[in-house]
Amino acid sequence: MRTMDELFASRLRSAWRNGLLYALKAGRNVMVPMSVPFVAVGVAFVYRYLLEIVPDRFPSELFLAVVLAYFLTRCTVRTFVKEPDLVFLLPAEARMKDYFQRAVRYSSWMGGLSFSFVMWFALPFYLFELGDFASFLLAWVLLVPVKVWNVREQWLSVIWREKAWVTGLRFVANAGLAWMILHGFWFAVLLPFALFPLRKRWPAGYAWSELLLLETKAIARYLALASFFVEVPERLNRVRTWKLGKAPLSWERANPYLFLYTRTFLRHSEYFGIAVRITLTAFVALFFISHVVIGLVVYLLALYLTGKQLPNLVGERQYPDVLALYPLPEEAKLKGYSHLAFGLMLVQSLVLNLPVLLAGLPWWYLPCGLLLAYLLAFFDLPTRFRERMEGKKA
Known part of the structure; x- marks a missing residue:
């Protein structure tokens, strides 16, 4: 019988193997290499033009803080839960803590990576409107831990079945934190971690139906993206x-x-x-x-x-x-x-x-x-x- 660590590792490898398979299929599609430069050039042209028409009194710091707050708040926690788990793993729920802790750590790493891509995309706007590369790099380094904190908070919101207003409150907090960090108040990054002791402890049980729904949606989003480039027979719609x-x-x-x-x-x-x-x-x-x-x-x-x-x-x-x-x-x-x-x-x-x-x-x-x-x-x-x-x- 597999341990919980082995079960998570096996499902993680399977998910990455399927993802790489579609990536390789997309790479063999002759239209992908032709489309990517066309799309990249079009986005670059539009991005540059929009930067040039930004008004002098445009609230750049507030605008960027709100945009970053959206991506800080929007988190995906991959648990790789499957429908049979609601029957076969439910009796082992008391021993699932290590499994879900690994899922949260993995989701935190992936969340930090995806947020880094958002920051890279925001770099031209920051340099054009706000500051130099050194201050941008510092803001980047400080905001990634905030993203990790948001992943953990998203996980707690799911398993405790919290109301939607909690996520809305977190968005407002993220906007305030991002604005303070962009404005030079670097100590603001310590505020989320000061809230750790105030949150509820790790639960004894898990919201299996909600976790399965979130995992299904995450897979559907990936398959929808892959279907732009290759045929996806198992696509969920x-x-x-x-x-x-x-x-x-x-x-x-x-x-x-x-x-x-x-x-x-x-x-x-x-x-x-x-x-x-x-x-x-x-x-x-x-x-x-x-x-x-x-x-x-x-x-x-x-x-x-x-x-x-x-x-x-x-x-x-x-x-x-x-x-x-x-x-x-x-x-x-x-x-x-x-x-x-x-x-x-x-x-x-x-x-x-x-x-x-x-x-x-x-x-x-x-x-x-x-x-x-x-x-x-x-x-x-x-x-x-x-x-x-x-x-x-x-």
């Missing part, structure tokens, strides 16, 4: 219960795959949500951009990212029984797939054209967007679709 109404029978018969894919897109939480988030982000950004080239990059980048996240929508694993009822050739799937992609990017390009016109950007953004949508929908996506079909036949 939530389907909306929208009642879309009955489509005209003639349209459904004439375009069965387009009908099927459209309903899947509208009711499938991840695909629809990703497209909405991309559109809203670009929509807001275009209001504040006056540079023609940067605006065009943002406009086209939104369409490009939307087109690239659609291939998993037509995976056969999503329709194991329905597709067998359609006695139609593979090209019919391709037709429905391409028409949905083009229609979606057409709507997106029209929506994004509103802030383009209001910001005084050129009118020819729209034809450029329609051209990109046409190339993606009827040339790029069909090529990848046929390659996948040929690979399955081989």
Whole structure:
């Protein structure tokens, strides 16, 4: 029988092995090396432009403190709990302390690493608005322990089933701590650790259902990210219960795959949500951009990212029984797939054209967007679709 330390180590290795497997698959996807530089250049252009238009009286310290407080407060505690544990490990609950302590330590390390990435991203803003690299490095070193403290507090909030207002109070405290540290009051980092004796002791029991739900959400987020680059058959998704109404029978018969894919897109939480988030982000950004080239990059980048996240929508694993009822050739799937992609990017390009016109950007953004949508929908996506079909036949 495995000890609790061996059980945690085994599950940790399994999680990293699965994660590295998807990373290697994504690296072998020829579109990833092509997409990353394009996205990086677009983000760099927008970031630099936003720094240049920051007003002189902009409350930079307060703004950065609030942003950092969000990432300090948002914590993920990975416990690698599985559904059978609610039955088979419950009798051993009294001996699970070492297991969960290792989970909290691991989550603290990963939380500090992820927060370090956020600080690295905030470095240009800090140097441009607040201070030099030495003071930034000191703030970085002092804020990482605050992140570790937040991971522990998040763990206690889960197992003690604390109310949401406790997390809100922690966010306010984090904003105050970040502001004080950015303002030069370095001793503020000692305040969270002074609160350790005031918190409740390690519990005798654990909120197994909550821990399982959090672990399921963490896995779903990773698989959603991986699905941008590779096919993820075990992806966890939530389907909306929208009642879309009955489509005209003639349209459904004439375009069965387009009908099927459209309903899947509208009711499938991840695909629809990703497209909405991309559109809203670009929509807001275009209001504040006056540079023609940067605006065009943002406009086209939104369409490009939307087109690239659609291939998993037509995976056969999503329709194991329905597709067998359609006695139609593979090209019919391709037709429905391409028409949905083009229609979606057409709507997106029209929506994004509103802030383009209001910001005084050129009118020819729209034809450029329609051209990109046409190339993606009827040339790029069909090529990848046929390659996948040929690979399955081989």
